[in-house]
Amino acid sequence: MTSAIPQIEQFLSQHPIFGELPPIAITDLAQELRPFRYPMGEVIFRKDEQLSYIVIIYQGQARTLGFNPCNQEFTPLEMVGVGEVLGWVNLARGQGCETAIASTDIIGLVLDEQDFNEYLEKYPSAA
Template sequence: MVYTVSTVGEFISTIEPFKNLSPNTIQEISAQFQPLKYDMGQIMLVKEKIPPYIAIIYEGQARCIAYDPRNSTPVSVQLISNGSVIGWESLIRGFPCETAIASTPVVALTLERDKFLDLLKKHPSLKEYYQNQVGLIEIFELLGQQLLQRATGEGNLKELVKDTIIDSQVCNLSAGKARQ
């Protein structure tokens, strides 16, 4: 398949939250996305490293993997496909937390980390969207740590995350001293 700025722009204009940008802005950022192919089983993001880009799945499917803190077992928490954005959670929160592995051959449109962060500065609506977006991996980690601290510590963490994420909300606090 041939990837042109116009086909990338048409695709990007259907993806939340990019679809809320002006057509001119979409056209401008479309030229900055680069297609990247992954073979089935290839690692797309690694939990231990801040990703060099965000990636939007254009073709194929991948699995988001989390690690249960009670036993370090990898858990497939979500199957993602066309239009899913990965990498944002690590970049927005400022620490590496995402692992994704291609389940089929994948073509992803990637936007370099610095370009993504610049885009957030220029478009406050994008920054607000991602800052207020509850990340599946962060909910998994948070609930996993809570289970780890309990005496029984039992339960299906994946199911607990699915039940909890619906009502979850992000609260962004300003930098500064914590009140006691």
Template sequence: MSLDDGVVYCHHGHTQQDRAELVSQVPLFANLAPEVIFELAGRVQPRDFNAKEMLYTAGSNNSSLLIVHHGKVKTYRISESGHEQVLRVLGPGDFLGENTLLAPNVMDHFAQTLETAEVCYLSGQDFKDYLLQYPEVSYQMLSALSTRLGQTESQVSTMGGDSVDKRVAQYLLATAREKGTHALRLAMSKKDLASFLGITPETLSRKLSAFEQSRWISLRGQREVTILDAPALNLVN
């Protein structure tokens, strides 16, 4: 970051006004007054990443709130047997790294980009200051964490009791609801999606092929899925 005639630039050319527009699109800060967003933008540091770059590792100390601006990031853990378990996939507007800012802990998971991405960093102290000074930020944070908790509980319930067929079907339906369309592009590779669902990539491929043969979905390439019969998928058990 550098200063030139009073204008703040980050390392790849954003002015503070550019970053204010960026910050205003983040749900966590969207309800702040424009002048507060502009001031906050002066504290945010965007950074570019290539695909498959690590943002942080388990056991590390993180001192910033990370906000995804472009691209996708996955968080995951490694089991004692060495298997990767994908926890969630984060896209534009999502945040991560709050674990070690709200409690004195080290990171208990890994974070890695799935594709080229831009991630904005806000120092832990600045983040805490905004939580205390602006109740709307605290409310949005609690709302987001509550949603995540519900998703985690749902995932645990699904992994524990639902059949493989139902896991795959419900994931497709949930993605369609989130995106508002039945023409889907999967947010992660089949390997990562299989890890997220607690199955092997081979099993996932078989289930998707079976759904296509039943004319419930159509497949194109490695990631494009179109839901043709949502009611049928919803009846899978």
């Protein structure tokens, strides 16, 4: 993991949200992120799960699905790729409300909810 930190720092510094942070904040954030692999077709999270993390897509693509309670069917929301932050909607609402599935093999950077909330408190302009 330590050898990947410089690449993650560079990725974050070019990200539209995280790139506005001071360099020390990017370094701190890069050390908190955990790389995780999601093979194509794997569910990253489900609508009925209460998440305790977000996932920043480092490589690959995913699709998000919403659930329509009227017809009890999933509705495609969007296809997302590198740099997209998944799971923040579920954290903001305090309940699972969407599903994310890996459309290709993905490397995601996982950040725990507590670290994410601390980051938002310390850098509210990123919210």
